[in-house]
Amino acid sequence: MSTATAEQAAENLVLREDGADGVTIITLNRPQARNALSVGLMTSLQAALDAIAKDNSVKVVVIAGAGPGFCAGHDLKEIRSDPSRQTYEALFTQCSRLMITITRLPKPVIAKVHGIATAAGCQLVSTCDLAIASSAAQFATPGVKIGLFCSTPMVALSRVTGRKAAMEMLLTGDMVDAETARQNGLINRVVTPDDLDETVAGLAGQIANKSPVSLAIGKEAFYRQLEMPLDDAYAYTAQVMTENMLKRDAEEGIDAFLEKRKPVWRGE
Numbered sequence: 001m002s003t004a005t006a007e008q009a010a011e012n013l014v015l016r017e018d019g020a021d022g023v024t025i026i027t028l029n030r031p032q033a034r035n036a037l038s039v040g041l042m043t044s045l046q047a048a049l050d051a052i053a054k055d056n057s058v059k060v061v062v063i064a065g066a067g068p069g070f071c072a073g074h075d076l077k078e079i080r081s082d083p084s085r086q087t088y089e090a091l092f093t094q095c096s097r098l099m100i101t102i103t104r105l106p107k108p109v110i111a112k113v114h115g116i117a118t119a120a121g122c123q124l125v126s127t128c129d130l131a132i133a134s135s136a137a138q139f140a141t142p143g144v145k146i147g148l149f150c151s152t153p154m155v156a157l158s159r160v161t162g163r164k165a166a167m168e169m170l171l172t173g174d175m176v177d178a179e180t181a182r183q184n185g186l187i188n189r190v191v192t193p194d195d196l197d198e199t200v201a202g203l204a205g206q207i208a209n210k211s212p213v214s215l216a217i218g219k220e221a222f223y224r225q226l227e228m229p230l231d232d233a234y235a236y237t238a239q240v241m242t243e244n245m246l247k248r249d250a251e252e253g254i255d256a257f258l259e260k261r262k263p264v265w266r267g268e
Contacts, residue, residue, distance in 0.1 A: 031067020
């Protein structure tokens, strides 16, 4: 494969579609492999997210999957092709960086889950700020069944579900249906397959209409305060609220509310 062809193939592993409403859809594009997170796909997704972080036209990100599955986790064939400590460490470090990037991205990220999301794919769903799933979707952390406990997926999973629910998924490796995933806190809503696109578009559009500076401030504060003791969390968020109040968008939003008109956001 020529260099140009290789670069094009790498680019095609992730598809980006920018909407006029500020909603960008990122589609994992390895349908024949259920969008398994190969090194190439993770590299492409990382690049797309890094670019979006600096793109003021993007208000909300939706992560979707091409083909029958959302994401089947790591590419086991690729992993076994080079069974060395260095390869494994690089792979899991790369994946961890990708998940942290999503958490720290100054834009809300919604997972649109239409099919299976397993292992690192389940980790990806857990990491996104919101997740909407088709009733046909299924979730699992099945590593234990092949002697590889899903330890890195566990980090995200255990932060969005109850401990007992997370441990049951991790210890059994069994598939969980969409409604059970919703009850456990892994996803926000379950809709019919026919309603998935419309529901995600509606939610993304609703969020995209909010002040982008407020969304960025709030998302960062949400994750930071979760790791703090109660007193520290209140002290920190009091300062965040103060800084937010001094932003032009906050002044505009309050004035618009008092004047009974639609606010005009500037993102500042």
